[in-house]
Amino acid sequence: xxxxxxxxxxxxSADVVGMxxxxxGKVLCVNTGNVLVSxxxxxxxxxxxxxxxxxxxxxxxxxxxxxxxxxxGGLAYIYLCYGIHSLFNVVTGPDGIPHAVLIRSVIPYEGLxxxxxxxxxxxxxxxxxxxxxxxxxxxxxxxxxxxxxxxGDIIWLxxxxxxxxxxxxxxxARIGVDYAAEDAGLPYRFVWKPSGQISFSG
DNA sequence: CGGCCGATCCACT
DNA sequence: GTGGATCGGCCGA
Numbered sequence: 001x002x003x004x005x006x007x008x009x010x011x012x013s014a015d016v017v018g019m020x021x022x023x024x025g026k027v028l029c030v031n032t033g034n035v036l037v038s039x040x041x042x043x044x045x046x047x048x049x050x051x052x053x054x055x056x057x058x059x060x061x062x063x064x065x066x067x068x069x070x071x072x073g074g075l076a077y078i079y080l081c082y083g084i085h086s087l088f089n090v091v092t093g094p095d096g097i098p099h100a101v102l103i104r105s106v107i108p109y110e111g112l113x114x115x116x117x118x119x120x121x122x123x124x125x126x127x128x129x130x131x132x133x134x135x136x137x138x139x140x141x142x143x144x145x146x147x148x149x150x151x152g153d154i155i156w157l158x159x160x161x162x163x164x165x166x167x168x169x170x171x172x173a174r175i176g177v178d179y180a181a182e183d184a185g186l187p188y189r190f191v192w193k194p195s196g197q198i199s200f201s202g
Numbered sequence: 203c204g205g206c207c208g209a210t211c212c213a214c215t
Numbered sequence: 216g217t218g219g220a221t222c223g224g225c226c227g228a
Contacts, residue, residue, distance in 0.1 A: 045209070055209090056209085063224075065224060080222070080223055082207090083220075085210050089209085133210045174209070179207095180209095
């Protein structure tokens with residue numbers, strides 16, 4: 001069987017905004033306890049290195065938590081937000097450049113039974129995975145998993161040739177970053193709203 | 203060591 | 216639309 005897994009080299013692009021756009025339609029897979037769950041990425045935000053006031057690495061801040069952002073692309077950066085939610089980011093870019101893409105929404109894809117269990121045995125709908133804190137709960141991603149390789153066999157991304165139509169993608173300012181002053185309005189958020197049936201060629 | 207705060211979510215009104 | 220939950224990280228003293 002063909003592997004659709006994205007290779008480590010995929011994550012090395014220095015264009016973090018382009019990466020955020022490109023991740024739409026990719027499949028985020030998580031395998032814990034020998035159970036696979038996955039979702040199709042439908043909303044992302046770019047966080048652009050040390051110059052981005054909204055980034056945890058702004059101004060070169062480099063702490064135990066943010067160290068993973070500075071490493072070569074292809075790692076998971078997962079952190080606790082508001083004391084409750086784990087938020088999942090894809091670390092991108094070359095070594096030393098702390099770029100990351102926040103995954104804000106996915107479309108439930110595989111492992112619906114496991115996802116249902118995780119969200120309280122409800123029927124799994126898009127509304128259960130359409131926020132950064134919600135999708136990590138459904139997929140079983142936890143901030144303790146930060147630093148994991150994305151080309152490994154616990155967390156990885158796949159290219160299943162799911163390609164968003166350009167007209168179905170909107171670009172907006174990022175959510176919840178008002179504190180970032182002049183960077184709050186940057187067009188770094190990408191939202192894919194499929195207008196028709198999602199098609200698969202792979 | 204203390205205090206503040208957050209890349210959110212949900213229950214209420 | 217509003218406010219509370221909830222706690223690790225970060226910074227200043």
